[in-house]
Amino acid sequence: xxxxxxxxxxxxxxxxxxxxxxxxxxxxxxxxxxxxxxxxxxxxxxxxxxxxxxxxxxxxxxxxxxxxxxxxxxxxxxxxxxxxxxxxxxxxxxxxxxxxxxxxxxxxxxxxxxxxxxxxxxxxxxxxxxxxxxxxxxxxxxxxxxxxxxxxxxxxxxxxxxxxxxxxxxxxxxxxxxxxxxxxxxxxxxxxxxxxxxxxxxxxxxxxxxxxxxxxxxxxxxxxxxxxxxxxxxxxxxxxxxxxxxxxxxxxxxxxxxxxxxxxxxxxxxxxxxxxxxxxxxxxxxxxxxxxxxxxxxxxxxxxxxxxxxxxxxxxxxxxxxxxxxxxxxxxxxxxxxxxxxxxxx
Numbered sequence: 001x002x003x004x005x006x007x008x009x010x011x012x013x014x015x016x017x018x019x020x021x022x023x024x025x026x027x028x029x030x031x032x033x034x035x036x037x038x039x040x041x042x043x044x045x046x047x048x049x050x051x052x053x054x055x056x057x058x059x060x061x062x063x064x065x066x067x068x069x070x071x072x073x074x075x076x077x078x079x080x081x082x083x084x085x086x087x088x089x090x091x092x093x094x095x096x097x098x099x100x101x102x103x104x105x106x107x108x109x110x111x112x113x114x115x116x117x118x119x120x121x122x123x124x125x126x127x128x129x130x131x132x133x134x135x136x137x138x139x140x141x142x143x144x145x146x147x148x149x150x151x152x153x154x155x156x157x158x159x160x161x162x163x164x165x166x167x168x169x170x171x172x173x174x175x176x177x178x179x180x181x182x183x184x185x186x187x188x189x190x191x192x193x194x195x196x197x198x199x200x201x202x203x204x205x206x207x208x209x210x211x212x213x214x215x216x217x218x219x220x221x222x223x224x225x226x227x228x229x230x231x232x233x234x235x236x237x238x239x240x241x242x243x244x245x246x247x248x249x250x251x252x253x254x255x256x257x258x259x260x261x262x263x264x265x266x267x268x269x270x271x272x273x274x275x276x277x278x279x280x281x282x283x284x285x286x287x288x289x290x291x292x293x294x295x296x297x298x299x300x301x302x303x304x305x306x307x308x309x310x311x312x313x314x315x316x317x318x319x320x321x322x323x324x325x326x327x328x329x330x331x332x333x334x335x336x337x338x339x340x341x342x343x344x345x346x
Contacts, residue, residue: 012159016070064178065206087207195339213289249276253304
């Protein structure tokens with residue numbers, strides 16, 4: 001499959017937490033040729049199933065969320081929109097940003113900012129609080145009140161573009177890049193005779209409450225689950241012990257949110273395939289869907305695997321396509337023979 005094209009399609013969808021419909025429709029369309037069944041559940045999760053054909057087969061759930069961070073209109077003043085955040089939005093990223101306001105049809109807006117010529121002394125060194133920022137949509141108060149209902153969501157404008165030979169840059173790579181990685185897993189495992197039923201989930205609202213992962217894991221009741229998400233890519237100003245080189249391969253999570261034998265098996269499969277991989281020590285909550293899935297029902301054996309991503313929660317997130325491919329190869333190897341090779345809980 002053309003992962004670049006699939007990611008460009010998904011990234012272009014405007015679908016913040018709670019409003020994932022456009023991304024879910026595209027995700028389901030991309031998934032449908034690769035699975036036995038594809039549906040969208042009551043929470044909005046996209047769920048694909050490939051059955052191995054064995055009676056009472058055990059179940060493996062691979063999850064990647066399809067929502068993105070965003071903003072929501074809470075008021076209108078002199079034609080400018082006041083807003084609050086959906087998910088972890090860094091206020092430093094907002095002044096002069098281009099936005100898509102999700103009216104019907106969508107309209108364009110920009111986050112207003114003061115030029116340096118009229119700023120007070122010291123203003124340029126400070127982050128402007130969300131409560132003081134407004135969105136300019138080029139309308140009067142009366143026009144804006146008619147065009148933009150209170151509660152309208154907004155997202156960063158744009159899709160993704162190439163950055164060098166192997167990297168892509170754009171919005172919503174967190175975590176639609178990982179859903180595309182799951183599509184590639186489905187493709188890689190098609191020729192193999194699986195010994196487990198495979199569930200691929202594009203979950204909703206991870207950036208808000210992990211709602212989708214909670215409901216999907218409870219409904220599917222898997223024996224094992226893997227949260228596939230992004231982690232922080234290394235940059236010259238990043239903390240060396242908390243970032244991972246883009247192009248260095250998938251980051252395998254190690255810590256209490258991960259079941260020990262699953263972590264060992266991930267590492268073993270990466271070494272068997274001679275794939276570059278990185279170990280990410282996660283001493284507490286991983287900040288992924290791994291935690292809510294791990295504690296679903298009476299508990300589910302869990303692993304977390306991540307794709308390194310620079311500039312997370314910005315409109316210019318950057319990743320390496322080879323990391324996506326290698327993550328897919330690792331997960332496909334993990335899926336094969338899982339029913340036979342799985343260890344007892346520990």
